[in-house]
Amino acid sequence: MNTAWLMLILAGLFEIGWPLGLKNGYSDQGANWPWIGFAVLCMAISGVLLLLAQRTIPIGTAYAVWTGIGAAGTFLVGVFLFGDALSLARALSVLLIIAGVVGLKLAA
Numbered sequence: 001m002n003t004a005w006l007m008l009i010l011a012g013l014f015e016i017g018w019p020l021g022l023k024n025g026y027s028d029q030g031a032n033w034p035w036i037g038f039a040v041l042c043m044a045i046s047g048v049l050l051l052l053a054q055r056t057i058p059i060g061t062a063y064a065v066w067t068g069i070g071a072a073g074t075f076l077v078g079v080f081l082f083g084d085a086l087s088l089a090r091a092l093s094v095l096l097i098i099a100g101v102v103g104l105k106l107a108a
Helices: 003-024 033-053 059-082 088-107
Strands: none
Touching: 003 033, 003 059, 033 059, 059 088
């Protein structure tokens, strides 16, 4: 795996961090600034890594992989940390996203 793909995978993983930060960033007690700061930091790191990865990887492929990792990862965080619903249809849908990401990598 080359450096651009490693940066893209890391960008996708940081893409998971900002919804997590936003989810925890506000409660009935008000804003939770450390979590909001975490979200902003994850956004920035994710964006910079995507920018760097796109210097080598085609934009359409990079964006699809980036959002796919972020979407599937955030879905799993929701299920395992926040008790979001997990049904067969939802699990199969996320597997389709993952299959698409893997397919884009293999076809690159």
